Structures are given as structure tokens and as C-alpha cells.
Amino acid sequence: MDIEALRTFVAVAGTGQFQAAADELGISQQAASKRIAALERHVGATLLVRTSRGSRLSVDGQIFLPHAKKVMATIEQAEHAVRPGHRPLRVDVLNRRISPAQAVYRFYRSHPETDLDAVTLGTRNAAQAAQAVLEGTVDATFRALPADQIPTGISAERLLDEPLELLVGPGHPLADMPRVSPADLHGHRIWIPGIRPGTEWAAFYRSLSEAFGLSIDALGPDFGDEALMDTLADSAELATLVGSGDRYLWPRTHDLRRIPLHDPTPVYPHVLLFRSGDRHPVLTALRDHLRASGPRTPPDVWTPAWSGR
The missing domain is CATH 1.10.10.10 (Winged helix-like DNA-binding domain superfamily/Winged helix DNA-binding domain)
Structure with a gap:
């Protein structure tokens, strides 16, 4: 009809x-x-x-x-x-513990009148997440996607460079260091369970490993963040990498240590992907907020060559 x-x-x-x-x-x-x-x-x-x-x-x-x-x-x-502004802005934050989710949460806390939904697209890689944005499943997503892989119809803005930190238990040889360089990690096993081939984080950690000769692996089953924290607390050998803005909680008795990396400082380049021409007012406000409040990029920053900087 x-x-x-x-x-x-x-x-x-x-x-x-x-x-x-x-x-x-x-x-x-x-x-x-x-x-x-x-x-x-x-x-x-x-x-x-x-x-x-x-x-x-x-x-x-x-x-x-x-x-x-x-x-x-x-x-x-x-x-x-x-119509723009008449429904919640749907933002894929990858994982509710890591930096993008925390940044969106801080935005919401400072703009409590805004209407948004923080969602996770689960196991989708960057290309699949970008397609979800094109299809309207979500309005925006945080991904580390090379410029030459951004689909037509998608705009990208690199708004969240997240410095990495080393996370170790109290028995690790580097546990008492105030900060370490990537070179200091030679010979130490860095365990990051859950890295899946074909994902942007797999590409990032492969580039990081090749650039500094690090031993980064995802061997063994991924039983979740709590199991990872338990393993680190009991190990004098294992370490992992986390973003400085990631939020992980563990029992006080674990005595885990977060140690900044420097000389250079590896950063994970979170890029906000959204539909070109999207005029949703909350998206505009979120982008403005991230530009003004994102983590300060250190002067000795390192990112993969494919990240564009």
C-alpha cells in the first residue's frame, strides 16, 4: 500500500x-x-x-x-x-572493563541527561564491527582499524590513545620497579589469554612483539579476568599488559602491581567509528568530550605503523 x-x-x-x-x-x-x-x-x-x-x-x-x-x-x-536525538545512542565499548567503556561511563557521569546504551558486540572483529555500524546495529564502535580498511560510509576519529601498563604479581622480578621500558621485558613471558587470530588486538600485539622482541602469547584457556588475576598473584614469571584506563579489581591479598611503560610508551589506538553524516547530538557531545578529556599522549609514544601515527 x-x-x-x-x-x-x-x-x-x-x-x-x-x-x-x-x-x-x-x-x-x-x-x-x-x-x-x-x-x-x-x-x-x-x-x-x-x-x-x-x-x-x-x-x-x-x-x-x-x-x-x-x-x-x-x-x-x-x-x-x-530522528537524531530521539533514541539512545548505541555505542559498542568492546569490554566493560577496558578504557572505551570507562571513557563512555565518565562521559555519562558528566552528562547525566544524555540517553545512551553501552553495548558489546562480543567476538566481532574490527571489520565486522564496522559493518554493524553501517547496518545500524550500533551507532559507533571503538576499534583499532587501519585507515585503508575503513569502509565507505564510515567516518573514523582517533580519540583514545591508551598507554599500556605491565601488570604483575608481587613475586615477579619487575614488581618493585616504578616504571619499565619495553626493552626491560625481554625474557619475561607476557600472557594475554583471549587473543583471537584475525582481530585488531591480535594485530596490535603481534606488531608490539615484533617491534621490541617480546614474548607475548595467548596459550591456555581463557577463564576470565578473575582467573587471570589469580594466576598473576601466584606467579613469579607471568605478566600481562593492560591499558592505563582499564578497570580491573582483585583482592587486596593479591598485591598486584601496575607498572607504567616508557621509553617508548606503547599506546593502543582506539578509533571511534561512526556512520558518515550521523547527526545524533549525543554522538557529537561524546566526540567533543573525548577530544577534551582523553588521556594525554606521552611524548615517547609508540603505535604500530598501520595505526597512522
Whole structure:
């Protein structure tokens, strides 16, 4: 059924005049007549009867009108729901413990009137997440995606460079260091369970390992963050890498140590991907907030060559 024809029928029924309805809709009277004729052919009934004073509803038209109004009201509600600012902004934050989620949470705390949903797309890689943005599953996602892999229709803004830190237990040889360089990690096993081939974080850690000759692996099952914290606390050999803005909690008795990296400082380049031309006001506010409040990029920064800096 032609929605514009239905809209025209409701307008004519309301004004009682084809010309008045046409003026209201911004079309010609002839166009309005053609729409009504097409609608009547579609439903197989005469809906409007022309008179010397304009038009009136036929018996079938009187029965049809309430249903037509309901359809038009539903369409108006649907259109209103997806207009910028009339629904929550849906942001993929990868994992609720890591820096993008914490940044979005801080944004919400400073803008409590905003309407947004923080979601996670689970195991999807960067290309799949970008496709989800194009399809409208989410409005934006944080990914480390090379510029030459950004799909048409997607805009990208690198807004969250996250410095890495070493996380170790109290028995680790580097546990008492105030800070360490990547060179200091030679010979130490860095365990990051959950790295999956084909993901952007796999590409990042491969580049980091190759650049500094590090031993980074994902061997063994991933039983979650709590199990990783337990293992680090009991080990004098294992270490892992976390973002400086990532939020991990562990029992006080674990006595885990977060040690900044420097000389150079590896940073994970979180890029915000969103649909080109998206005018959602919360997206604009979030981008402004991240530009103003993101972590300060250290002077000795290192990122993979494919990250664009």
C-alpha cells in the first residue's frame, strides 16, 4: 500500500476538500486525485464521494478511516523514534572493563541527561564491527582499524590513545620497579589469554612483539579476568599488559602491581567509528568530550605503523 496515498486520504477526509488537502501536503490537486484513485483501486472500494461542496466519506471510507489514521500515527512514531536525538545512542565499548567503556561511563557521569546504551558486540572483529555500524546495529564502535580498511560510509576519529601498563604479581622480578621500558621485558613471558587470530588486538600485539622482541602469547584457556588475576598473584614469571584506563579489581591479598611503560610508551589506538553524516547530538557531545578529556599522549609514544601515527 502506498503510504503517500494513505496520507492523502487522511488529509482529504480531514479537510473535506481535495485542493485544501493538496495544499497541506504541498502537491497539486491532480496529484492528490491520482493518489486517491490508486488507493481505491488497491483496496477495491470507493472511499471518497465528490460533491458540489467538495468530498465526503463513503460508507467504506468511514470504516477505513480509523485504520488509516492508526497506520499514519504508527509511521509518525517510527519516524520520530529514529530522528537524531530521539533514541539512545548505541555505542559498542568492546569490554566493560577496558578504557572505551570507562571513557563512555565518565562521559555519562558528566552528562547525566544524555540517553545512551553501552553495548558489546562480543567476538566481532574490527571489520565486522564496522559493518554493524553501517547496518545500524550500533551507532559507533571503538576499534583499532587501519585507515585503508575503513569502509565507505564510515567516518573514523582517533580519540583514545591508551598507554599500556605491565601488570604483575608481587613475586615477579619487575614488581618493585616504578616504571619499565619495553626493552626491560625481554625474557619475561607476557600472557594475554583471549587473543583471537584475525582481530585488531591480535594485530596490535603481534606488531608490539615484533617491534621490541617480546614474548607475548595467548596459550591456555581463557577463564576470565578473575582467573587471570589469580594466576598473576601466584606467579613469579607471568605478566600481562593492560591499558592505563582499564578497570580491573582483585583482592587486596593479591598485591598486584601496575607498572607504567616508557621509553617508548606503547599506546593502543582506539578509533571511534561512526556512520558518515550521523547527526545524533549525543554522538557529537561524546566526540567533543573525548577530544577534551582523553588521556594525554606521552611524548615517547609508540603505535604500530598501520595505526597512522
